[in-house]
Amino acid sequence: MLLFARISVQNFAAYRADFFLRGIMSLVQLAAELIVVDTIFHNTETLAGWRLPHMLVLVGVYRMVAGGIRIYIVPNMRRVLEDIREGTLDFVLLKPVNSQLLVSIREFVFWRITDLIYGGTAAAIGASMLAKDIGATQIATFVFMLAAGFAIIYSVWLALATIGFWFIRVQNIEMVFWNVFEAGRFPVMIYPYWVQWSLTFLVPLAFITTFPAGTLLADPATGVPAAAPYYAAGIAVVSVLLSSWFWRFGLKHYSGASA
Amino acid sequence: MAQIEVEHLGKTFKVPEREAGLVASIGSLFRRKYRDVRAVDDINFTVEAGEIVGFLGPNGAGKTTTLKMLSGLLHPTAGEARVLGHTPWKREADYLRRISMLMGQRSQLQWDLPAVDSFYMHGAVYDIPKADYQQTLDELVELLAIGPVLKKQVRTLSLGERMKCEICASLLHRPAVLFLDEPTIGVDVEMQARIRSFIGQYNRKHGATIILTSHYMADVTALCKRIIVIDQGQLLFDGSLPALSEKMAPFKVIKIDLDAKCDDYPFAEIGEVISCDDRKVELKVPKAEAAAATAKLLTDLSVLDLTIEDPPIEDVIKQVFGGRAQRDDAETTETAGASA
Incomplete structure (x- = not known):
């Protein structure tokens, strides 16, 4: 895994000039998101129980998760889709290592690390604005929730990429994904009940941004259930197992591009 | 071992198939026909x-x-x-x-x-x-x-x-x-x-x-x-x-060098003429008739040099697959175009 990261950094080093420009770009992205939050809190005190510091944490978490997805998950899955279409997945399947593991670690978009830094900073500022201290247990739970969230997102993406075995042209799926993911910028509690339900159980977006941020805040006002970590663990395990099974099933339908 | x-x-690959034209295209969105290749x-x-x-x-x-x-x-x-x-x-x-x-x-x-x-x-x-x-x-x-x-x-x-x-x-x-x-x-x-x-x-x-x-x-x-x-x-x-x-090419290639030009000699009656270039002639002859053909050429013409060879493997392959393609055309069989 480190080896692939090294290769990616080497690949990236060829285009070093882009790095700073891209760093600024993702800062602008974060600023835009913060302006939206600021605007909202000019008009209201709370948003479904979430106050300004809460929202800062949520936006920070959102940016970190989005960054993580762009660093590791999306680039790899995009490459899987490309490999399926062009038949170059052959080379992955010929290697004597687990194919799912190999396709999941090949790409590493180094410069998106800025998203992690900015998002982390925003979340830290939000947390420091709160009156009470945040304990070690909360931070540990938060990290656990983030990890579970990543596992869920990874599984969703692996499943999306696996669809590529049947439907070769699924590039637009990425746009659809980001459009749905946008909803994670706000706490799921602000949405109508049926959307909340869908974002919790159908597309478990709640577990990816709202719930991790909520566990860090540990404030009943946010409406995040105390049992969220247990749900998150359960859903993460189930989705990882399901997507892995689906991947193996999909492989049987891989026909390779005509040579 | x-x-x-x-x-x-x-x-066997399942290959989606549809008729040409817009109506067929739209139709195929709903009901795809597959052909086994x-x-x-x-x-x-x-x-x-x-x-x-x-x-x-x-x-x-x-x-x-x-x-x-x-x-x-x-x-x-x-x-x-x-x-x-x-x-x-x-x-x-x-x-x-x-x-x-x-x-x-x-x-x-x-x-x-x-x-x-x-x-x-x-x-x-x-x-x-x-x-x-x-x-x-x-x-x-x-x-x-x-x-x-x-x-x-x-x-x-x-x-x-x-x-x-x-x-x-x-x-x-x-x-x-x-x-x-x-x-x-x-x-x-x-x-x-x-x-x-x-x-x-x-x-x-x-x-x-x-x-x-x-x-x-x-x-x-x-x-x-x-x-x-x-x-x-x-x-x-x-x-x-x-x-x-x-097995695939039951014929021999006879190459002869003549000491004089012989344009009017009926080479085609002996075998298929591959090339006829001034005093060098190449003939394709069924294997069984190769000996008789050689004898006839030697008696009829003044031959400087004569060789009998197996046909180049390219030609053999071409003959095998060429023959196959012709048969297919005759039977109007669909060709397998999927993954090679």
Whole structure:
């Protein structure tokens, strides 16, 4: 895994000039998101129980998760889709290592690390604005929730990429994904009940941004259930197992591009 | 001991099909019609350890599909195969570690990095001990003469150089069975010869079993004692090169040098005239009539030189597949156009 990261950094080093420009770009992205939050809190005190510091944490978490997805998950899955279409997945399947593991670690978009830094900073500022201290247990739970969230997102993406075995042209799926993911910028509690339900159980977006941020805040006002970590663990395990099974099933339908 | 055993192997692709035109296009969105294409149809053969076998056949014959099933990339829809005692499509790590598949039309090297970085990664993925890795790499680099290009970005290499690097990458883990799909495609004649001799050397030195497909007949005639001919997914022939021309081309080529021009002599009555160039004539004659034809030519004409040869293997293959295509046209059979 480190080896692939090294290769990616080497690949990236060829285009070093882009790095700073891209760093600024993702800062602008974060600023835009913060302006939206600021605007909202000019008009209201709370948003479904979430106050300004809460929202800062949520936006920070959102940016970190989005960054993580762009660093590791999306680039790899995009490459899987490309490999399926062009038949170059052959080379992955010929290697004597687990194919799912190999396709999941090949790409590493180094410069998106800025998203992690900015998002982390925003979340830290939000947390420091709160009156009470945040304990070690909360931070540990938060990290656990983030990890579970990543596992869920990874599984969703692996499943999306696996669809590529049947439907070769699924590039637009990425746009659809980001459009749905946008909803994670706000706490799921602000949405109508049926959307909340869908974002919790159908597309478990709640577990990816709202719930991790909520566990860090540990404030009943946010409406995040105390049992969220247990749900998150359960859903993460189930989705990882399901997507892995689906991947193996999909492989049987891989026909390779005509040579 | 047989290293590769193939029994009744078959692969059928479902190919969506639709009529031309807008209405049909829209219709196909809702109800797709599929047509079964038998890319490989009931193939049987075995290959012994250390053999080099050439797969011949036109595009779409099923050569690559067969190789892909044997290397575990594709699941067959019928039949069984055992390679090195494994079922390939289970893709067990122990199996994949002992085989290699080279696809001439694809690159497995990292495009933006020097080849040596891709080799290093390959070594890590295959878990090759450091000492072995270095020794094998040194040996391959020397045999393939790629020392000077190792540190150049792969994208900047010529096709021939890149192909040699691809070969190097696929041999780093010292595979016991090698599937080479068009290993010399696109490279110039000299480079083809070098790659060819390298493959032969590797086979002799390591006793590797090799199945090779190629469009270049020279690859096959130089390397393979045994030929398997596949067409439309079916095995047409399995045997030695001379046996192939014996079976597939029951004719001889008679070449004569005359001491004077003989334009009015009815060569066409003796056999098919391949060329008639001033005083050199080439005739294609059915094998059974070759002796009689020679005798007649010698009595009728003043011949300086006469040779009787087997037809070049290219012509044999052309005749086999050409004949097949004509028959197909007559029967208006659909051609298998799916994965080759």
